[in-house]
Amino acid sequence: MSTLGISANRLELLQVASAVAQEKNIDKEIVLGAIEEAIQKAAGLRYGAENDIRAKLNPVTGEMELKRVITVVAEVENESAEIDLASAKLDNPDAEIGTTFETPLPPIEFGRVQSQMAKQVIMQKVREAERARQFIEYKDRLGEIINGIVKRVEYGHIIVDLGRAEGVIRREQTLPRENVKNGDRIRAYIYDVREEQRGSQIFLSRSHPQFMAALFTQEVPEVYEGIIEIVAVARDPGSRAKIAVRTNDGSIDPVGACVGMRGSRVQAVVNELQGERIDIIPWNDDAATFIVSALQPAEVSKVVMDEEESRIEVVVPDDQLSLAIGRRGQNVRLASQLSGWAIDIMNEEQESERRQKEYKERSELFMEALDVDEMIVQLLISESFETLEEVAYVAPEELSSIEGFDEETAVELQTRAREFLEKQAVAMDEERKAAGVEDAVLEIEGVTLPMAVVFGKNDVKTVEDVAGLIPDDLRGYNEMKDGERIHEDGILENFGLSADTAQAMIMQARVTAGWIDASALEVAEEEVEEAVADVKDENAVLTAEDVFGS
Secondary structure: OOOOOOOOOHHHHHHHHHHHHHHHOOOHHHHHHHHHHHHHHHHHHHHOOOOEEEEEEOOOOOOEEEEEEEEEEOOOOOOOOEEEHHHHHHHOOOOOOOOEEEEEEOOOOOOHHHHHHHHHHHHHHHHHHHHHHHHHHHHOOOOOEEEEEEEEEEOOEEEEEOOOOEEEEOHHHOOOOOOOOOOOEEEEEEEEEEEEOOEEEEEEEOOOHHHHHHHHHHHOHHHHOOOEEEEEEEEEOOOEEEEEEEEOOOOOOHHHHHHOHHHHHHHHHHHHOOOOEEEEEEOOOOHHHHHHHHOOOOOOOEEEEEOOOOEEEEEEOHHHHHHHHOHHHHHHHHHHHHHOOEEEEEEHHHHHHHHHHHHHHHHHHHHHHHOOOHHHHHHHHHOOOOOHHHHHHOOHHHHHOOOOOOHHHHHHHHHHHHHHHHHHHHHHHHHHHHHOOOHHHHOOOOOOHHHHHHHHHOOOOOHHHHHOOOHHHHHOEEEEEOOEEEEEOOOOHHHOOOHHHHHHHHHHHHHHOOOOOHHHHHHHHHHHHHHHHHHHHOOOOOOHHHHHOO
8 A cells, every 4th residue: 555545656656746736737836736635635534524634745756745624613513624813822821812823733544435535535526627628728718620530420419529628519500411421520610608507518510600700711812801791690500601701992893802702712612511502792881782782692672671570571573582582581681681671572464563562552542531632642642641640740831832732732631631540540449349359458668559559459358368469369370390491470470569569569468467577678678689699790680580480
């Protein structure tokens, strides 16, 4: 048996500590500290665990000192490690509460149990230090591309040997139809590092949008040097992607630089991503111009923008409709993700039919409500009056300034419009009550009387009913079934609610119903804002699936 339990040669002990530290890439002091703790625990078995035993290893000579420590306390609870002040002063008149006395102990001889415990303690401490080192090292490398070797594949998850650590590419972060086997070299993007009980977890991805951005950074010197900026990336991993680039240097073509001579630069990225087709789009601060470019190769006839809702209506020639939408909505979905706008595509015939239908409905409503002929209605519509509310409540001068109108005509039109709206409101309110929709529903911010009537027709009659909905129930949504895009209508779809407005209605209903309190609502709003910011950082768009499904 050895007096040190590891090696009778003190210098050899230091050499072992140095070798372990170098192999595991951790500080030698951590290994020496682990040895000291192991000796302390082993000595506790020899002298009794109730004793406060300290071990000190000389980092130069390898000599180990064992000492029993006794602390001066006001009230003794452990006689083996504590002493009262009166007794302590007999040996040391200067003693006070907190003073410690150290008594040297002879070196211990390690038996099988002590040796096993010492080894376990050392191994545990070394593992903890190695995990801490891995976490710090790879946390600092977030957003980088890393090379590794496939160690094994488990249920579609790829375990990657990174040298001093292991990373994992989860199934959903792999490229579809990409086959890898043990021993293959692989490149991936570090998108998350977490410190967990079993050690640092390094999460890698080959489908992340920023993996493509990082690949272009490696392949295109102008991107690496910051001359060209990658503004946004949208991917359908393994199939197709769109990337937006810009530069402040007027002498450089950002698209051409990313493509490279004879496509060499972009082809290197395509090869790494298993043939994923990449459209490189020049960024433009004008959203309409940029979206038109993002929908290439389709040609666009015109666009109609709703900046408040970040939604754009794109009209294309009849023969360009399928090209603009893309296979299973891929082209428009990627353009939507890239731009951050919800995009509605229609051909010229559909757009013409829609405009004619809207004009007819508006004309009939104006003629009925205002009791005027078609010529007056045409004048109002030509001056961009779209609703009765606009006619009823605009400044009278806006109406009287229309050619052929005078002040008296303007006042009469507004009077008729208001009377019609008031009668309509009374009728709607009676319809709401007949449907059983409670008054409290109208107190939800954003809920109008017409909405309440529609709620009643859809059996949504109480605040609790509204609280139990989700935004998709109100706005409608798209999903893919058997390769086709199927649209499910929302209760309030015709009112053009944004996702934020729908969510706000539902959350307020939950507060009113007592499901959550107002403070929780404020926290939820902050979390939503942070989540939206994170999503935008990754160049994804929350409304994309609302347009063409997942």
